Amino acid sequence: xxxxxxxxxxxxxxxxxxxxxxxxxxxxxxxxxxxxxxxxxxxxxxxxxxxxxxxxxxxxxxxxxxxxxxxxxxxxxxxxxxxxxxxxxxxxxxxxxxxxxxxxxxxxxxxxxxxxxxxxxxxxxxxxxxxxxxxxxxxxxxxxxxxxxxxxxxxxxxxxxxxxxxxxxxxxxxxxxxxxxxxxxxxxxxxxxxxxxxxxxxxxxxxxxxxxxxxxxxxxxxxxxxxxxxxxxxxxxxxxxxxxxxxxxxxxxxxx
Amino acid sequence: xxxxxxxxxxxxxxxxxxxxxxxxxxxxxxxxxxxxxxxxxxxxxxxxxxxxxxxxxxxxxxxxxxxxxxxxxxxxxxxxxxxxxxxxxxxxxxxxxxxxxxxxxxxxxxxxxxxxxxxxxxxxxxxxxxxxxxxxxxxxxxxxxxxxxxxxxxxxxxxxxxxxxxxxxxxxxxxxxxxxxxxxxxxxxxxxxxxxxxxxxxxxxxxxxxxxxxxxxxxxxxxxxxxxxxxxxxxxxxxxxxxxxxxxxxxxxxxxxxxxxxxxxxxxxxxxxxxxxxxxxxxxxxxxxxxxxxxxxxxxxxxxxxxxxxxxxxxxxxxxxxxxxxxxxxxxxxxxxxxxxxxxxxxxxxxxxxxxxxxxxxxxxxxxxxxxxxxxxxxxxxxxxxxxxxxxxxxxxxxxxxxxxxxx
Amino acid sequence: xxxxxxxxxxxxxxxxxxxxxxxxxxxxxxxxxxxxxxxxxxxxxxxxxxxxxxxxxxxxxxxxxxxxxxxxxxxxxxxxxxxxxxxxxxxxxxxxxxxxxxxxxxxxxxxxxxxxxxxxxxxxxxxxxxxxxxxxxxxxxxxxxxxxxxxxxxxxxxxxxxxxxxxxxxxx
Numbered sequence: 001x002x003x004x005x006x007x008x009x010x011x012x013x014x015x016x017x018x019x020x021x022x023x024x025x026x027x028x029x030x031x032x033x034x035x036x037x038x039x040x041x042x043x044x045x046x047x048x049x050x051x052x053x054x055x056x057x058x059x060x061x062x063x064x065x066x067x068x069x070x071x072x073x074x075x076x077x078x079x080x081x082x083x084x085x086x087x088x089x090x091x092x093x094x095x096x097x098x099x100x101x102x103x104x105x106x107x108x109x110x111x112x113x114x115x116x117x118x119x120x121x122x123x124x125x126x127x128x129x130x131x132x133x134x135x136x137x138x139x140x141x142x143x144x145x146x147x148x149x150x151x152x153x154x155x156x157x158x159x160x161x162x163x164x165x166x167x168x169x170x171x172x173x174x175x176x177x178x179x180x181x182x183x184x185x186x187x188x189x190x191x192x193x194x195x196x197x198x199x200x201x202x203x204x205x206x207x208x209x210x211x212x213x214x215x216x217x218x219x220x221x222x223x224x225x226x227x228x229x230x231x232x233x234x235x236x237x238x239x240x241x242x243x244x245x246x247x248x249x250x251x252x253x254x255x256x
Numbered sequence: 257x258x259x260x261x262x263x264x265x266x267x268x269x270x271x272x273x274x275x276x277x278x279x280x281x282x283x284x285x286x287x288x289x290x291x292x293x294x295x296x297x298x299x300x301x302x303x304x305x306x307x308x309x310x311x312x313x314x315x316x317x318x319x320x321x322x323x324x325x326x327x328x329x330x331x332x333x334x335x336x337x338x339x340x341x342x343x344x345x346x347x348x349x350x351x352x353x354x355x356x357x358x359x360x361x362x363x364x365x366x367x368x369x370x371x372x373x374x375x376x377x378x379x380x381x382x383x384x385x386x387x388x389x390x391x392x393x394x395x396x397x398x399x400x401x402x403x404x405x406x407x408x409x410x411x412x413x414x415x416x417x418x419x420x421x422x423x424x425x426x427x428x429x430x431x432x433x434x435x436x437x438x439x440x441x442x443x444x445x446x447x448x449x450x451x452x453x454x455x456x457x458x459x460x461x462x463x464x465x466x467x468x469x470x471x472x473x474x475x476x477x478x479x480x481x482x483x484x485x486x487x488x489x490x491x492x493x494x495x496x497x498x499x500x501x502x503x504x505x506x507x508x509x510x511x512x513x514x515x516x517x518x519x520x521x522x523x524x525x526x527x528x529x530x531x532x533x534x535x536x537x538x539x540x541x542x543x544x545x546x547x548x549x550x551x552x553x554x555x556x557x558x559x560x561x562x563x564x565x566x567x568x569x570x571x572x573x574x575x576x577x578x579x580x581x582x583x584x585x586x587x588x589x590x591x592x593x594x595x596x597x598x599x600x601x602x603x604x605x606x607x608x609x610x611x612x613x614x615x616x617x618x619x620x621x622x623x624x625x626x627x628x629x630x631x632x633x634x635x636x637x638x639x640x641x642x643x644x645x646x647x648x649x650x651x652x653x654x655x656x657x658x659x660x661x662x663x664x
Numbered sequence: 665x666x667x668x669x670x671x672x673x674x675x676x677x678x679x680x681x682x683x684x685x686x687x688x689x690x691x692x693x694x695x696x697x698x699x700x701x702x703x704x705x706x707x708x709x710x711x712x713x714x715x716x717x718x719x720x721x722x723x724x725x726x727x728x729x730x731x732x733x734x735x736x737x738x739x740x741x742x743x744x745x746x747x748x749x750x751x752x753x754x755x756x757x758x759x760x761x762x763x764x765x766x767x768x769x770x771x772x773x774x775x776x777x778x779x780x781x782x783x784x785x786x787x788x789x790x791x792x793x794x795x796x797x798x799x800x801x802x803x804x805x806x807x808x809x810x811x812x813x814x815x816x817x818x819x820x821x822x823x824x825x826x827x828x829x830x831x832x833x834x835x836x
Binding site for chain 1: 729730731733734735736737738748751788789790791794795
């Protein structure tokens, strides 16, 4: 490490000339060009509870934009057929047995406040973040699939084969269980962004809005001023399998 | 009645080695299936995102349940003081450990990440009944091992009763835990019932004893050791009681579900069937007829009081037990989740339909390997350890035998 | 006498073994570690001193992974101690756009791990190449001070960017 002298000199040089304009001017395109946002240096807290609201009356039968967007964002693609392929979000068509009324809605992990998948997981791989997002810690998931037995919404998928070309934002691989993360990578990026107008929705919500249906809201259920909380307060929203009292983070309107 | 004398098998016959080789082949086949599944991923099985626990779990849970049941003979002698069973107590403890080892081997080898099984021992979520079961399984090995040691070491014989008592409590807890794996599942209508825990305990009595009977008859028949009618009669009657008790729990379980309107769907699926699925047949023919009614007849019919009928009844109880596990585990998952009551549901993810499943070869191979592991351990252990009493003739085991002679 | 000759025998054997071992060791060449894209910190070269990273990278990664996954604390706090950042800088595409895959010797992680025969399962799930090929370590992380007035080209022109490269450079 004798070469360090020159490096240290260089360092001293630039330290000496550095101004108070910390981190603003950067040698273009060569070195350290990414400006850090500081927000996600702090842990997610229970000051927030991230949730979704879905207005089924606006959800179009046959529209699959949310599913496509989720697959693209998280790098999910078909491999060995529908029986074993992962589905983080799916479109479900309901037909009332009495009235024949048909409606459509997206179904994914409901991000319960009291998630059965977390209760049953032997290793604690199935976990809920402080801000209410239910995730699988694939580092300690042993692939026993007990969470899949326990989930009332069939929200989880097991990876049945070797995967390649995963997205950097969504690590996923053979032998572990996974489900909707509410695009946690986006949620964390939002946390680091003070300007709320720059916040991004999860991929499904973003796509639903972009398609013009605007059937999905994403936001903080604990923030009374958030769009989702206001809408829930005004028009209400129901939980799926409300009888189980899991206090889901995803709510629905218009299931009749 | 004398103190039982235990003797190793000679174990040099061609038959003995042939048996080991056959069992070894099943184990090798199972390991090959494991390597294949592990290398390719689970898509090569017929398990999928709807039927997440398949044939390996049918075998595994059956063996784990039977393991605690196999300890029965030892418990009856140590805890309930029935002297006639005492000579067979060590074999009972050995079989219990062997069956548990076989069952756990399947469970571990079927994991998505079997190489991480150690995580299941180092990271516990104490709210998970699965995590509790890891402790119960490991504890079972430890306690039964100590119990076996107390029984086999003359100096420690006096502690065997205490050890036997602990083992008895532990095995009841263990099967409560196994039943609760399903009993604690709120999501699915076939499960979510407290009765599953005691039902599994009673079933464990029958399954464990059935395997035990077969091993006793085979071991004594093949080695030309004496096995008297008194012992056979005891085993026969015990099996009959356990089969009847298991049937009783099945009736109560289904009656309760039939009373609850919400559960009419799953009940009609299991009891009446859809015409396309096999679960109704597996239930009525496999679990009830083959696993219950016919063995009861074989056990109690006065004209059938022979060794062959006991063995046949035991074999049928095992087949019935596997059928029961198939209906409980796979049938319970095949029935769709009721997320939207009153709605017909369709989706790309098999919502609202009966989930299709049929066992694949690797799954069956893995399951059979678990059974083979259990039998291999027993066959090997009775050669190297003094587990089997030299004789189970009436004069050696039946306390009343001598009493009768004296009074005569 | 018998014992003495045995002692002699074993001593001789040991000596031969030691000689053979030293020759073998001498012949073995270290792994060829691909160069990083650039230095994260002129002081330490990598985000921490290279020796530290070589010895302790797994601990940093392990610590970071739990906090990121379970608490949502992302890379900034960790001064680049995330797998994504390692890959972003150390396994960047070559000039022809080709990126080494983890199955190849040229992959930064695999270069050492295959040499040391230490199997890692990180890339069963994680991407083995950068999502953003223009990736740079974040400011305020690796180096907390400003880069204003600093000519990074001067740094890049140093022949001592990579410690391995540096050693190679010294060879005649």
